[in-house]
Amino acid sequence: MKALVTGGAGFLGSHLVEKLLSHGFDVIVVDNLCTGSLSNLESVKSRITFFQEDVRYFMPRQKTDIVFHFACPASPVQYQKDPVFTIETSVLGTKTVLEYCKAHMSRLVFASTSEVYGDPLEHPQKETYFGNVNTLGPRACYDEGKRAAETFCFIYNSLYKVPVTIVRIFNTYGPRMDPHDGRVVSNFIVQSLRGGDLTVYGDGSQTRSFCYVSDLIDGIIRIARHNTEFEVLNLGNDEEYSIIELAKTILELTGCKNNIIHLPPQIDDPVRRKPDISKARRLLDWHPKVDLRSGLASTIEYFRSLI
Ligand SMILES: NC(=O)c1ccc[n+]([C@@H]2O[C@H](COP(=O)([O-])OP(=O)(O)OC[C@H]3O[C@@H](n4cnc5c(N)ncnc54)[C@H](O)[C@@H]3O)[C@@H](O)[C@H]2O)c1
Structure with missing residues:
Protein backbone atom coordinates (compact mmCIF):
# COMPACT_ATOMS: atom_id res chain seq x y z
CA MET A 1 0.00 0.00 0.00
CA LYS A 2 1.17 3.53 -0.83
CA ALA A 3 0.17 6.39 1.45
CA LEU A 4 0.47 10.15 1.15
CA VAL A 5 0.54 12.26 4.29
CA THR A 6 0.02 16.01 3.96
CA GLY A 7 1.36 17.83 7.01
CA GLY A 8 3.60 14.82 7.69
CA ALA A 9 6.35 16.93 9.29
CA GLY A 10 4.00 18.19 11.99
CA PHE A 11 3.23 16.84 15.45
CA LEU A 12 0.53 14.30 14.52
CA GLY A 13 1.66 13.78 10.92
CA SER A 14 5.17 12.66 11.90
CA HIS A 15 3.85 10.08 14.39
CA LEU A 16 1.47 8.85 11.69
CA VAL A 17 4.29 8.55 9.12
CA GLU A 18 6.34 6.41 11.54
CA LYS A 19 3.38 4.15 12.26
CA LEU A 20 2.50 3.75 8.58
CA LEU A 21 6.10 2.73 7.79
CA SER A 22 6.03 0.19 10.62
CA HIS A 23 2.85 -1.26 9.06
CA GLY A 24 4.65 -1.68 5.70
CA PHE A 25 3.26 1.33 3.80
CA ASP A 26 5.35 3.29 1.29
CA VAL A 27 5.01 6.90 2.38
CA ILE A 28 5.10 10.23 0.55
CA VAL A 29 4.98 13.44 2.60
CA VAL A 30 3.91 16.89 1.40
CA ASP A 31 4.60 19.66 3.90
CA ASN A 32 5.61 23.31 3.49
CA LEU A 33 7.17 23.33 7.00
CA CYS A 34 5.22 26.42 8.10
CA THR A 35 4.62 24.89 11.54
CA GLY A 36 6.27 21.49 11.14
CA SER A 37 9.94 20.58 11.10
CA LEU A 38 12.15 18.09 9.28
CA SER A 39 13.62 17.16 12.66
CA ASN A 40 10.29 15.41 13.39
CA LEU A 41 11.07 13.06 10.47
CA GLU A 42 14.77 12.61 11.29
CA SER A 43 14.48 8.90 12.14
CA VAL A 44 12.60 8.02 8.93
CA LYS A 45 13.97 10.51 6.38
CA SER A 46 15.76 7.85 4.29
CA ARG A 47 12.56 5.78 4.02
CA ILE A 48 10.12 8.41 2.74
CA THR A 49 9.70 10.68 -0.29
CA PHE A 50 9.42 14.26 0.90
CA PHE A 51 8.09 17.31 -0.98
CA GLN A 52 8.47 20.72 0.65
CA GLU A 53 5.41 22.19 -1.02
CA ASP A 54 2.19 24.03 -0.24
CA VAL A 55 -0.86 21.79 -0.39
CA ARG A 56 -3.00 24.67 -1.64
CA TYR A 57 -1.27 24.34 -5.01
CA PHE A 58 0.69 21.10 -5.11
CA MET A 59 0.14 17.36 -5.09
CA PRO A 60 2.68 14.84 -6.39
CA ARG A 61 2.30 12.95 -9.66
CA GLN A 62 2.65 9.51 -8.05
CA LYS A 63 -0.56 7.59 -7.41
CA THR A 64 -1.22 6.49 -3.82
CA ASP A 65 -3.94 4.25 -2.36
CA ILE A 66 -4.76 6.43 0.62
CA VAL A 67 -4.22 10.09 1.52
CA PHE A 68 -4.08 11.35 5.09
CA HIS A 69 -4.75 15.08 4.79
CA PHE A 70 -3.30 16.62 7.97
CA ALA A 71 -1.76 19.85 6.60
CA CYS A 72 -3.07 22.89 8.48
CA PRO A 73 -1.75 25.09 11.28
CA ALA A 74 -3.52 23.66 14.33
CA SER A 75 -2.84 25.76 17.43
CA PRO A 76 -4.63 29.09 17.98
CA VAL A 77 -1.30 30.96 18.08
CA GLN A 78 -0.27 29.50 14.71
CA TYR A 79 -3.60 29.62 12.91
CA GLN A 80 -4.32 33.21 13.95
CA LYS A 81 -0.90 34.45 12.73
CA ASP A 82 -2.04 34.37 9.10
CA PRO A 83 -5.80 33.74 9.01
CA VAL A 84 -5.96 34.02 5.20
CA PHE A 85 -3.36 31.27 4.85
CA THR A 86 -5.22 29.14 7.42
CA ILE A 87 -8.62 29.29 5.77
CA GLU A 88 -7.07 28.84 2.33
CA THR A 89 -5.15 25.80 3.51
CA SER A 90 -8.37 24.23 4.77
CA VAL A 91 -10.55 25.15 1.81
CA LEU A 92 -8.24 25.34 -1.26
CA GLY A 93 -5.83 22.75 0.17
CA THR A 94 -8.63 20.26 0.72
CA LYS A 95 -9.96 20.88 -2.79
CA THR A 96 -6.48 20.23 -4.25
CA VAL A 97 -6.26 17.00 -2.23
CA LEU A 98 -9.76 15.92 -3.30
CA GLU A 99 -8.94 16.55 -6.99
CA TYR A 100 -5.91 14.28 -6.56
CA CYS A 101 -8.06 11.60 -4.87
CA LYS A 102 -10.64 11.86 -7.64
CA ALA A 103 -7.98 11.48 -10.34
CA HIS A 104 -6.42 8.41 -8.68
CA MET A 105 -9.50 7.07 -6.85
CA SER A 106 -7.48 7.24 -3.64
CA ARG A 107 -9.21 7.05 -0.27
CA LEU A 108 -9.09 10.20 1.84
CA VAL A 109 -8.76 10.41 5.61
CA PHE A 110 -9.32 14.05 6.47
CA ALA A 111 -8.07 15.48 9.79
CA SER A 112 -10.97 17.64 10.92
CA THR A 113 -11.37 18.91 14.44
CA SER A 114 -13.62 19.13 17.47
CA GLU A 115 -13.59 22.90 16.73
CA VAL A 116 -16.35 22.23 14.17
CA TYR A 117 -18.62 21.88 17.23
CA GLY A 118 -17.61 25.40 18.41
CA ASP A 119 -18.84 26.24 21.91
CA PRO A 120 -21.15 23.22 22.05
CA LEU A 121 -24.70 23.32 23.35
CA GLU A 122 -24.82 19.50 23.33
CA HIS A 123 -22.61 17.50 25.69
CA PRO A 124 -20.80 15.20 25.05
CA GLN A 125 -20.51 15.91 21.34
CA LYS A 126 -21.79 13.25 18.95
CA GLU A 127 -20.95 13.22 15.23
CA THR A 128 -24.59 14.15 14.49
CA TYR A 129 -24.30 17.49 16.35
CA PHE A 130 -24.15 20.48 13.93
CA GLY A 131 -22.19 22.74 16.28
CA ASN A 132 -22.38 26.26 17.60
CA VAL A 133 -19.67 28.22 15.82
CA ASN A 134 -19.09 31.97 15.46
CA THR A 135 -18.37 32.77 11.81
CA LEU A 136 -16.94 36.19 12.72
CA GLY A 137 -14.53 35.62 15.60
CA PRO A 138 -10.74 35.17 15.72
CA ARG A 139 -11.07 31.37 15.65
CA ALA A 140 -13.34 31.36 12.58
CA CYS A 141 -10.46 31.09 10.06
CA TYR A 142 -9.74 27.64 11.51
CA ASP A 143 -13.18 26.44 12.66
CA GLU A 144 -15.08 27.58 9.58
CA GLY A 145 -12.22 26.53 7.30
CA LYS A 146 -12.49 22.98 8.62
CA ARG A 147 -16.28 23.03 8.32
CA ALA A 148 -16.04 24.14 4.68
CA ALA A 149 -13.39 21.45 4.08
CA GLU A 150 -15.79 18.83 5.48
CA THR A 151 -18.40 20.09 3.02
CA PHE A 152 -15.89 19.73 0.17
CA CYS A 153 -15.31 16.12 1.28
CA PHE A 154 -19.05 15.49 1.31
CA ILE A 155 -19.48 17.00 -2.19
CA TYR A 156 -16.61 15.01 -3.75
CA ASN A 157 -17.99 11.85 -2.19
CA SER A 158 -21.53 12.55 -3.45
CA LEU A 159 -20.56 13.67 -6.96
CA TYR A 160 -17.42 11.65 -7.70
CA LYS A 161 -17.59 8.75 -5.22
CA VAL A 162 -14.26 9.63 -3.60
CA PRO A 163 -14.19 7.44 -0.46
CA VAL A 164 -13.75 9.73 2.55
CA THR A 165 -13.45 9.38 6.29
CA ILE A 166 -13.67 12.65 8.21
CA VAL A 167 -11.95 12.35 11.58
CA ARG A 168 -12.92 14.97 14.14
CA ILE A 169 -9.86 15.02 16.35
CA PHE A 170 -10.20 16.25 19.93
CA ASN A 171 -7.26 17.77 21.89
CA THR A 172 -4.27 15.49 21.42
CA TYR A 173 -0.93 15.90 23.18
CA GLY A 174 2.44 14.17 23.46
CA PRO A 175 6.10 14.34 22.43
CA ARG A 176 6.90 16.59 19.42
CA MET A 177 4.36 19.24 20.30
CA ASP A 178 5.85 22.62 19.57
CA PRO A 179 6.82 24.19 22.93
CA HIS A 180 5.91 27.68 21.64
CA ASP A 181 2.55 27.13 20.01
CA GLY A 182 0.45 27.98 23.03
CA ARG A 183 -1.62 24.79 23.33
CA GLN A 206 -13.81 25.16 31.44
CA THR A 207 -13.27 21.50 30.57
CA ARG A 208 -11.35 19.61 27.92
CA SER A 209 -10.53 15.99 27.22
CA PHE A 210 -6.93 15.09 26.40
CA CYS A 211 -5.93 12.20 24.15
CA TYR A 212 -2.39 10.84 24.15
CA VAL A 213 -0.82 10.81 20.68
CA SER A 214 -0.28 7.01 20.47
CA ASP A 215 -4.00 6.42 21.09
CA LEU A 216 -4.99 8.89 18.38
CA ILE A 217 -2.58 7.37 15.84
CA ASP A 218 -3.86 3.88 16.69
CA GLY A 219 -7.36 5.14 15.85
CA ILE A 220 -6.18 6.62 12.53
CA ILE A 221 -4.51 3.32 11.54
CA ARG A 222 -7.73 1.45 12.36
CA ILE A 223 -9.58 3.92 10.12
CA ALA A 224 -7.12 3.15 7.29
CA ARG A 225 -7.99 -0.54 7.65
CA HIS A 226 -11.75 0.07 7.85
CA ASN A 227 -12.97 0.27 4.26
CA THR A 228 -15.89 2.63 3.97
CA GLU A 229 -17.43 4.95 1.38
CA PHE A 230 -18.17 7.86 3.70
CA GLU A 231 -17.85 8.15 7.46
CA VAL A 232 -17.55 10.86 10.10
CA LEU A 233 -15.86 9.82 13.33
CA ASN A 234 -14.84 11.50 16.57
CA LEU A 235 -11.46 10.44 17.96
CA GLY A 236 -10.33 11.62 21.36
CA ASN A 237 -10.29 10.70 25.01
CA ASP A 238 -13.66 10.91 26.73
CA GLU A 239 -12.35 11.62 30.22
CA LYS A 274 -15.82 16.05 25.46
CA PRO A 275 -16.23 13.59 22.58
CA ASP A 276 -18.84 10.90 22.36
CA ILE A 277 -16.64 8.10 20.98
CA SER A 278 -19.23 5.32 20.94
CA LYS A 279 -19.17 5.22 17.11
CA ALA A 280 -15.37 4.72 16.97
CA ARG A 281 -15.64 2.08 19.73
CA ARG A 282 -18.26 0.21 17.72
CA LEU A 283 -16.85 0.54 14.19
CA LEU A 284 -13.13 0.36 14.92
CA ASP A 285 -13.10 -1.53 18.22
CA TRP A 286 -10.99 1.41 19.40
CA HIS A 287 -10.70 3.14 22.75
CA PRO A 288 -8.01 5.29 24.35
CA LYS A 289 -5.66 3.31 26.59
CA VAL A 290 -3.23 5.90 27.99
CA ASP A 291 -4.47 7.67 31.13
CA LEU A 292 -3.78 11.37 31.59
CA ARG A 293 -1.07 11.02 34.26
CA SER A 294 0.98 8.48 32.22
CA GLY A 295 0.63 10.52 29.03
CA LEU A 296 1.61 13.72 30.80
CA ALA A 297 4.63 12.00 32.40
CA SER A 298 5.99 11.00 28.93
N1 LIG B 1 -3.19 18.18 17.68
C1 LIG B 1 -4.48 18.28 17.93
O1 LIG B 1 -4.89 18.26 19.09
C2 LIG B 1 -5.48 18.41 16.81
C3 LIG B 1 -6.83 18.52 17.15
C4 LIG B 1 -7.77 18.63 16.14
C5 LIG B 1 -7.39 18.60 14.80
N2 LIG B 1 -6.07 18.50 14.50
C6 LIG B 1 -5.71 18.50 13.06
O2 LIG B 1 -4.68 17.59 12.80
C7 LIG B 1 -3.79 18.12 11.80
C8 LIG B 1 -2.36 18.11 12.32
O3 LIG B 1 -2.28 18.88 13.51
P1 LIG B 1 -0.93 19.00 14.36
O4 LIG B 1 -1.33 19.15 15.78
O5 LIG B 1 -0.01 17.90 13.97
O6 LIG B 1 -0.40 20.41 13.84
P2 LIG B 1 1.06 20.82 13.29
O7 LIG B 1 1.02 22.29 13.11
O8 LIG B 1 2.11 20.23 14.14
O9 LIG B 1 1.08 20.09 11.87
C9 LIG B 1 0.54 20.65 10.69
C10 LIG B 1 1.53 20.38 9.56
O10 LIG B 1 0.95 20.87 8.34
C11 LIG B 1 1.93 21.64 7.64
N3 LIG B 1 1.18 22.61 6.82
C12 LIG B 1 0.33 23.59 7.26
N4 LIG B 1 -0.18 24.26 6.22
C13 LIG B 1 0.33 23.70 5.09
C14 LIG B 1 0.17 23.93 3.70
N5 LIG B 1 -0.62 24.93 3.23
N6 LIG B 1 0.85 23.14 2.82
C15 LIG B 1 1.65 22.14 3.27
N7 LIG B 1 1.85 21.87 4.58
C16 LIG B 1 1.19 22.64 5.48
C17 LIG B 1 2.79 22.27 8.73
O11 LIG B 1 4.07 22.66 8.29
C18 LIG B 1 2.85 21.14 9.74
O12 LIG B 1 3.92 20.26 9.50
C19 LIG B 1 -4.31 19.52 11.46
O13 LIG B 1 -5.07 19.46 10.28
C20 LIG B 1 -5.18 19.87 12.64
O14 LIG B 1 -6.23 20.75 12.28
C21 LIG B 1 -5.11 18.41 15.47
Whole structure:
Protein backbone atom coordinates (compact mmCIF):
# COMPACT_ATOMS: atom_id res chain seq x y z
CA MET A 1 0.00 0.00 0.00
CA LYS A 2 1.17 3.53 -0.83
CA ALA A 3 0.17 6.39 1.45
CA LEU A 4 0.47 10.15 1.15
CA VAL A 5 0.54 12.26 4.29
CA THR A 6 0.02 16.01 3.96
CA GLY A 7 1.36 17.83 7.01
CA GLY A 8 3.60 14.82 7.69
CA ALA A 9 6.35 16.93 9.29
CA GLY A 10 4.00 18.19 11.99
CA PHE A 11 3.23 16.84 15.45
CA LEU A 12 0.53 14.30 14.52
CA GLY A 13 1.66 13.78 10.92
CA SER A 14 5.17 12.66 11.90
CA HIS A 15 3.85 10.08 14.39
CA LEU A 16 1.47 8.85 11.69
CA VAL A 17 4.29 8.55 9.12
CA GLU A 18 6.34 6.41 11.54
CA LYS A 19 3.38 4.15 12.26
CA LEU A 20 2.50 3.75 8.58
CA LEU A 21 6.10 2.73 7.79
CA SER A 22 6.03 0.19 10.62
CA HIS A 23 2.85 -1.26 9.06
CA GLY A 24 4.65 -1.68 5.70
CA PHE A 25 3.26 1.33 3.80
CA ASP A 26 5.35 3.29 1.29
CA VAL A 27 5.01 6.90 2.38
CA ILE A 28 5.10 10.23 0.55
CA VAL A 29 4.98 13.44 2.60
CA VAL A 30 3.91 16.89 1.40
CA ASP A 31 4.60 19.66 3.90
CA ASN A 32 5.61 23.31 3.49
CA LEU A 33 7.17 23.33 7.00
CA CYS A 34 5.22 26.42 8.10
CA THR A 35 4.62 24.89 11.54
CA GLY A 36 6.27 21.49 11.14
CA SER A 37 9.94 20.58 11.10
CA LEU A 38 12.15 18.09 9.28
CA SER A 39 13.62 17.16 12.66
CA ASN A 40 10.29 15.41 13.39
CA LEU A 41 11.07 13.06 10.47
CA GLU A 42 14.77 12.61 11.29
CA SER A 43 14.48 8.90 12.14
CA VAL A 44 12.60 8.02 8.93
CA LYS A 45 13.97 10.51 6.38
CA SER A 46 15.76 7.85 4.29
CA ARG A 47 12.56 5.78 4.02
CA ILE A 48 10.12 8.41 2.74
CA THR A 49 9.70 10.68 -0.29
CA PHE A 50 9.42 14.26 0.90
CA PHE A 51 8.09 17.31 -0.98
CA GLN A 52 8.47 20.72 0.65
CA GLU A 53 5.41 22.19 -1.02
CA ASP A 54 2.19 24.03 -0.24
CA VAL A 55 -0.86 21.79 -0.39
CA ARG A 56 -3.00 24.67 -1.64
CA TYR A 57 -1.27 24.34 -5.01
CA PHE A 58 0.69 21.10 -5.11
CA MET A 59 0.14 17.36 -5.09
CA PRO A 60 2.68 14.84 -6.39
CA ARG A 61 2.30 12.95 -9.66
CA GLN A 62 2.65 9.51 -8.05
CA LYS A 63 -0.56 7.59 -7.41
CA THR A 64 -1.22 6.49 -3.82
CA ASP A 65 -3.94 4.25 -2.36
CA ILE A 66 -4.76 6.43 0.62
CA VAL A 67 -4.22 10.09 1.52
CA PHE A 68 -4.08 11.35 5.09
CA HIS A 69 -4.75 15.08 4.79
CA PHE A 70 -3.30 16.62 7.97
CA ALA A 71 -1.76 19.85 6.60
CA CYS A 72 -3.07 22.89 8.48
CA PRO A 73 -1.75 25.09 11.28
CA ALA A 74 -3.52 23.66 14.33
CA SER A 75 -2.84 25.76 17.43
CA PRO A 76 -4.63 29.09 17.98
CA VAL A 77 -1.30 30.96 18.08
CA GLN A 78 -0.27 29.50 14.71
CA TYR A 79 -3.60 29.62 12.91
CA GLN A 80 -4.32 33.21 13.95
CA LYS A 81 -0.90 34.45 12.73
CA ASP A 82 -2.04 34.37 9.10
CA PRO A 83 -5.80 33.74 9.01
CA VAL A 84 -5.96 34.02 5.20
CA PHE A 85 -3.36 31.27 4.85
CA THR A 86 -5.22 29.14 7.42
CA ILE A 87 -8.62 29.29 5.77
CA GLU A 88 -7.07 28.84 2.33
CA THR A 89 -5.15 25.80 3.51
CA SER A 90 -8.37 24.23 4.77
CA VAL A 91 -10.55 25.15 1.81
CA LEU A 92 -8.24 25.34 -1.26
CA GLY A 93 -5.83 22.75 0.17
CA THR A 94 -8.63 20.26 0.72
CA LYS A 95 -9.96 20.88 -2.79
CA THR A 96 -6.48 20.23 -4.25
CA VAL A 97 -6.26 17.00 -2.23
CA LEU A 98 -9.76 15.92 -3.30
CA GLU A 99 -8.94 16.55 -6.99
CA TYR A 100 -5.91 14.28 -6.56
CA CYS A 101 -8.06 11.60 -4.87
CA LYS A 102 -10.64 11.86 -7.64
CA ALA A 103 -7.98 11.48 -10.34
CA HIS A 104 -6.42 8.41 -8.68
CA MET A 105 -9.50 7.07 -6.85
CA SER A 106 -7.48 7.24 -3.64
CA ARG A 107 -9.21 7.05 -0.27
CA LEU A 108 -9.09 10.20 1.84
CA VAL A 109 -8.76 10.41 5.61
CA PHE A 110 -9.32 14.05 6.47
CA ALA A 111 -8.07 15.48 9.79
CA SER A 112 -10.97 17.64 10.92
CA THR A 113 -11.37 18.91 14.44
CA SER A 114 -13.62 19.13 17.47
CA GLU A 115 -13.59 22.90 16.73
CA VAL A 116 -16.35 22.23 14.17
CA TYR A 117 -18.62 21.88 17.23
CA GLY A 118 -17.61 25.40 18.41
CA ASP A 119 -18.84 26.24 21.91
CA PRO A 120 -21.15 23.22 22.05
CA LEU A 121 -24.70 23.32 23.35
CA GLU A 122 -24.82 19.50 23.33
CA HIS A 123 -22.61 17.50 25.69
CA PRO A 124 -20.80 15.20 25.05
CA GLN A 125 -20.51 15.91 21.34
CA LYS A 126 -21.79 13.25 18.95
CA GLU A 127 -20.95 13.22 15.23
CA THR A 128 -24.59 14.15 14.49
CA TYR A 129 -24.30 17.49 16.35
CA PHE A 130 -24.15 20.48 13.93
CA GLY A 131 -22.19 22.74 16.28
CA ASN A 132 -22.38 26.26 17.60
CA VAL A 133 -19.67 28.22 15.82
CA ASN A 134 -19.09 31.97 15.46
CA THR A 135 -18.37 32.77 11.81
CA LEU A 136 -16.94 36.19 12.72
CA GLY A 137 -14.53 35.62 15.60
CA PRO A 138 -10.74 35.17 15.72
CA ARG A 139 -11.07 31.37 15.65
CA ALA A 140 -13.34 31.36 12.58
CA CYS A 141 -10.46 31.09 10.06
CA TYR A 142 -9.74 27.64 11.51
CA ASP A 143 -13.18 26.44 12.66
CA GLU A 144 -15.08 27.58 9.58
CA GLY A 145 -12.22 26.53 7.30
CA LYS A 146 -12.49 22.98 8.62
CA ARG A 147 -16.28 23.03 8.32
CA ALA A 148 -16.04 24.14 4.68
CA ALA A 149 -13.39 21.45 4.08
CA GLU A 150 -15.79 18.83 5.48
CA THR A 151 -18.40 20.09 3.02
CA PHE A 152 -15.89 19.73 0.17
CA CYS A 153 -15.31 16.12 1.28
CA PHE A 154 -19.05 15.49 1.31
CA ILE A 155 -19.48 17.00 -2.19
CA TYR A 156 -16.61 15.01 -3.75
CA ASN A 157 -17.99 11.85 -2.19
CA SER A 158 -21.53 12.55 -3.45
CA LEU A 159 -20.56 13.67 -6.96
CA TYR A 160 -17.42 11.65 -7.70
CA LYS A 161 -17.59 8.75 -5.22
CA VAL A 162 -14.26 9.63 -3.60
CA PRO A 163 -14.19 7.44 -0.46
CA VAL A 164 -13.75 9.73 2.55
CA THR A 165 -13.45 9.38 6.29
CA ILE A 166 -13.67 12.65 8.21
CA VAL A 167 -11.95 12.35 11.58
CA ARG A 168 -12.92 14.97 14.14
CA ILE A 169 -9.86 15.02 16.35
CA PHE A 170 -10.20 16.25 19.93
CA ASN A 171 -7.26 17.77 21.89
CA THR A 172 -4.27 15.49 21.42
CA TYR A 173 -0.93 15.90 23.18
CA GLY A 174 2.44 14.17 23.46
CA PRO A 175 6.10 14.34 22.43
CA ARG A 176 6.90 16.59 19.42
CA MET A 177 4.36 19.24 20.30
CA ASP A 178 5.85 22.62 19.57
CA PRO A 179 6.82 24.19 22.93
CA HIS A 180 5.91 27.68 21.64
CA ASP A 181 2.55 27.13 20.01
CA GLY A 182 0.45 27.98 23.03
CA ARG A 183 -1.62 24.79 23.33
CA VAL A 184 -2.69 24.28 26.90
CA VAL A 185 -0.72 21.10 27.70
CA SER A 186 2.57 22.33 26.22
CA ASN A 187 2.03 25.80 27.71
CA PHE A 188 1.58 24.53 31.26
CA ILE A 189 4.50 22.07 31.03
CA VAL A 190 6.90 24.65 29.57
CA GLN A 191 5.79 27.33 32.05
CA SER A 192 6.20 24.89 34.88
CA LEU A 193 9.69 23.67 33.83
CA ARG A 194 10.89 27.25 33.21
CA GLY A 195 9.70 28.36 36.65
CA GLY A 196 7.10 30.87 35.33
CA ASP A 197 3.49 31.35 36.36
CA LEU A 198 0.95 28.95 34.85
CA THR A 199 -1.52 31.13 32.94
CA VAL A 200 -5.14 30.03 33.12
CA TYR A 201 -7.69 31.90 30.98
CA GLY A 202 -10.84 32.63 32.97
CA ASP A 203 -11.49 30.78 36.21
CA GLY A 204 -10.21 27.46 34.83
CA SER A 205 -13.53 25.63 35.23
CA GLN A 206 -13.81 25.16 31.44
CA THR A 207 -13.27 21.50 30.57
CA ARG A 208 -11.35 19.61 27.92
CA SER A 209 -10.53 15.99 27.22
CA PHE A 210 -6.93 15.09 26.40
CA CYS A 211 -5.93 12.20 24.15
CA TYR A 212 -2.39 10.84 24.15
CA VAL A 213 -0.82 10.81 20.68
CA SER A 214 -0.28 7.01 20.47
CA ASP A 215 -4.00 6.42 21.09
CA LEU A 216 -4.99 8.89 18.38
CA ILE A 217 -2.58 7.37 15.84
CA ASP A 218 -3.86 3.88 16.69
CA GLY A 219 -7.36 5.14 15.85
CA ILE A 220 -6.18 6.62 12.53
CA ILE A 221 -4.51 3.32 11.54
CA ARG A 222 -7.73 1.45 12.36
CA ILE A 223 -9.58 3.92 10.12
CA ALA A 224 -7.12 3.15 7.29
CA ARG A 225 -7.99 -0.54 7.65
CA HIS A 226 -11.75 0.07 7.85
CA ASN A 227 -12.97 0.27 4.26
CA THR A 228 -15.89 2.63 3.97
CA GLU A 229 -17.43 4.95 1.38
CA PHE A 230 -18.17 7.86 3.70
CA GLU A 231 -17.85 8.15 7.46
CA VAL A 232 -17.55 10.86 10.10
CA LEU A 233 -15.86 9.82 13.33
CA ASN A 234 -14.84 11.50 16.57
CA LEU A 235 -11.46 10.44 17.96
CA GLY A 236 -10.33 11.62 21.36
CA ASN A 237 -10.29 10.70 25.01
CA ASP A 238 -13.66 10.91 26.73
CA GLU A 239 -12.35 11.62 30.22
CA GLU A 240 -13.11 15.23 31.05
CA TYR A 241 -10.85 17.51 33.11
CA SER A 242 -11.11 21.15 34.05
CA ILE A 243 -8.22 23.36 32.98
CA ILE A 244 -7.40 24.11 36.62
CA GLU A 245 -7.21 20.36 37.37
CA LEU A 246 -4.84 19.97 34.42
CA ALA A 247 -2.61 22.78 35.73
CA LYS A 248 -2.47 21.23 39.22
CA THR A 249 -1.72 17.74 37.85
CA ILE A 250 1.15 19.09 35.75
CA LEU A 251 2.61 20.92 38.75
CA GLU A 252 2.39 17.74 40.81
CA LEU A 253 4.08 15.63 38.10
CA THR A 254 6.88 18.12 37.41
CA GLY A 255 7.40 18.61 41.13
CA CYS A 256 7.44 22.38 40.57
CA LYS A 257 5.85 24.96 42.86
CA ASN A 258 4.89 27.69 40.37
CA ASN A 259 1.94 30.03 40.90
CA ILE A 260 -1.23 29.66 38.89
CA ILE A 261 -2.48 33.05 37.66
CA HIS A 262 -5.75 33.90 35.93
CA LEU A 263 -6.04 35.98 32.72
CA PRO A 264 -9.27 37.19 31.07
CA PRO A 265 -11.16 34.43 29.19
CA GLN A 266 -10.32 34.08 25.49
CA ILE A 267 -12.92 35.03 22.87
CA ASP A 268 -15.12 32.07 21.81
CA ASP A 269 -13.23 29.66 24.07
CA PRO A 270 -15.59 26.66 24.51
CA VAL A 271 -16.89 26.08 28.04
CA ARG A 272 -17.08 22.29 27.77
CA ARG A 273 -15.55 19.82 25.35
CA LYS A 274 -15.82 16.05 25.46
CA PRO A 275 -16.23 13.59 22.58
CA ASP A 276 -18.84 10.90 22.36
CA ILE A 277 -16.64 8.10 20.98
CA SER A 278 -19.23 5.32 20.94
CA LYS A 279 -19.17 5.22 17.11
CA ALA A 280 -15.37 4.72 16.97
CA ARG A 281 -15.64 2.08 19.73
CA ARG A 282 -18.26 0.21 17.72
CA LEU A 283 -16.85 0.54 14.19
CA LEU A 284 -13.13 0.36 14.92
CA ASP A 285 -13.10 -1.53 18.22
CA TRP A 286 -10.99 1.41 19.40
CA HIS A 287 -10.70 3.14 22.75
CA PRO A 288 -8.01 5.29 24.35
CA LYS A 289 -5.66 3.31 26.59
CA VAL A 290 -3.23 5.90 27.99
CA ASP A 291 -4.47 7.67 31.13
CA LEU A 292 -3.78 11.37 31.59
CA ARG A 293 -1.07 11.02 34.26
CA SER A 294 0.98 8.48 32.22
CA GLY A 295 0.63 10.52 29.03
CA LEU A 296 1.61 13.72 30.80
CA ALA A 297 4.63 12.00 32.40
CA SER A 298 5.99 11.00 28.93
CA THR A 299 5.27 14.46 27.56
CA ILE A 300 7.01 16.16 30.50
CA GLU A 301 10.05 13.92 29.93
CA TYR A 302 10.11 15.03 26.27
CA PHE A 303 9.93 18.73 27.18
CA ARG A 304 12.64 18.31 29.85
CA SER A 305 14.96 17.05 27.09
CA LEU A 306 14.30 20.26 25.10
CA ILE A 307 14.53 22.83 27.87
N1 LIG B 1 -3.19 18.18 17.68
C1 LIG B 1 -4.48 18.28 17.93
O1 LIG B 1 -4.89 18.26 19.09
C2 LIG B 1 -5.48 18.41 16.81
C3 LIG B 1 -6.83 18.52 17.15
C4 LIG B 1 -7.77 18.63 16.14
C5 LIG B 1 -7.39 18.60 14.80
N2 LIG B 1 -6.07 18.50 14.50
C6 LIG B 1 -5.71 18.50 13.06
O2 LIG B 1 -4.68 17.59 12.80
C7 LIG B 1 -3.79 18.12 11.80
C8 LIG B 1 -2.36 18.11 12.32
O3 LIG B 1 -2.28 18.88 13.51
P1 LIG B 1 -0.93 19.00 14.36
O4 LIG B 1 -1.33 19.15 15.78
O5 LIG B 1 -0.01 17.90 13.97
O6 LIG B 1 -0.40 20.41 13.84
P2 LIG B 1 1.06 20.82 13.29
O7 LIG B 1 1.02 22.29 13.11
O8 LIG B 1 2.11 20.23 14.14
O9 LIG B 1 1.08 20.09 11.87
C9 LIG B 1 0.54 20.65 10.69
C10 LIG B 1 1.53 20.38 9.56
O10 LIG B 1 0.95 20.87 8.34
C11 LIG B 1 1.93 21.64 7.64
N3 LIG B 1 1.18 22.61 6.82
C12 LIG B 1 0.33 23.59 7.26
N4 LIG B 1 -0.18 24.26 6.22
C13 LIG B 1 0.33 23.70 5.09
C14 LIG B 1 0.17 23.93 3.70
N5 LIG B 1 -0.62 24.93 3.23
N6 LIG B 1 0.85 23.14 2.82
C15 LIG B 1 1.65 22.14 3.27
N7 LIG B 1 1.85 21.87 4.58
C16 LIG B 1 1.19 22.64 5.48
C17 LIG B 1 2.79 22.27 8.73
O11 LIG B 1 4.07 22.66 8.29
C18 LIG B 1 2.85 21.14 9.74
O12 LIG B 1 3.92 20.26 9.50
C19 LIG B 1 -4.31 19.52 11.46
O13 LIG B 1 -5.07 19.46 10.28
C20 LIG B 1 -5.18 19.87 12.64
O14 LIG B 1 -6.23 20.75 12.28
C21 LIG B 1 -5.11 18.41 15.47
